[in-house]
Amino acid sequence: MNETMEQTHPEPSLQALQSGDRLEFSRLVEAYSAPIYRLALKILGNQQDAEDVLQETFIKAYRHLGEFEGRSKISTWLYRIASNEALMLLRRRHPEAISVDEDVQTTDGEQEPVEIADWCCLPEEELLTTESRDYLDHAIDTLSPNLKVVFLLRDIEGLSVREAAEALHISEAAVKTRLLRARLQLREELSHYYAERLGEVRRI
Amino acid sequence: MTQQEHGCIHPNCHELLGRLSDYVDGELDQALCIEIEKHMAECERCHLVIDTLRKTVELYRSMPTPPLPDDVRGRLLLRLNLEDFVVKSDEINTEDKKAPAGME
Secondary structure: OOHHHHHHOOOOOOOHHOOOHHHHHHHHHHHHHHHHHHHHEEEEEHHHHHHHHHHHHHHHHHHHHHHHHOOOOOHHHHHHHHHHHHHHHHHHHHOOOOOOOHOOOOOOOOOOOOOOOHHHHOHHHOHHHOHHHHHHHHHHHOOOOHHHHHHHHHOOOOOOOOHHHHHHHHOOOHHHHHHHHHHHHHHHHHHHHHHHHHHHHHHO | OHHHHOOOOOOOOEEEHHHHHHOOOOOHHHHHHHHHHHHHHHHHHHHHHHHHHHHHHHHHHOOOHHHHHOOHHHHHHHHHHHHHHHOOOOHHHHHHHHHOOOOO
16 A cells, blocks of 8 residues: 555644744645645646646645635645646646536446456566556556546545545545546456456466 | 346346445445445356456555655745755755764
């Protein structure tokens, strides 16, 4: 498991931050700059854009700290600013990328799984080769932006369903629906890939 | 995929599918957990889907998370006027090699 922010960084003091304590702000920056850059980079796929989002996130956070009421964690609030910035920039860069229909929930369940291969039995060293890791990383890019951002917040950065809902300003039910779609889609991608590896292992 | 095609006994594999994320996260209530596990025991296909879904999430969660590149960090601190408040990354890297304070 990757470590969640809670494990690595204690929540900074809101009181100190709001009183203009620069040292406390620098701790906040040190604690969350890496995850926010990662998130922006995966959403935008461009280092310069990701860096712009990173800088804008902390500039906006600093300017608006006084308005933050502390109803969510500061980290969740930062993810919220960063997600907004990244998705807005993505819309500007690729207006076609974010479909307005994507949020419509179907009532008849989810897309059925297609690829059925028992690749769980592959040895760990086969599951996590450098090539496999690159594939895992690449597979995330096949997700639509709205699914991707939920998956990144929940399964890569370790936010809870509730925190992801707060960060994206959507309901917990919507987070769960998108998360399941994202995970099922990734399961399909990985199953195609590992089914081939499985075939190779068995041929040896 | 229909029930006939994969031989599901459960009246609605489709409905169970909508709850798999919660099941994989261990956040499903006990009654539904039991229902899913009972179904998995009877339906090899669903069993495989759930196992590979769980493994998918596990693999992603075990992926190493890359640190912030030094140059990106440097420019961020500069933009935020925070250079004086944090240890520079090259100082972190060479900290062990440095002579103790007062020895120079």
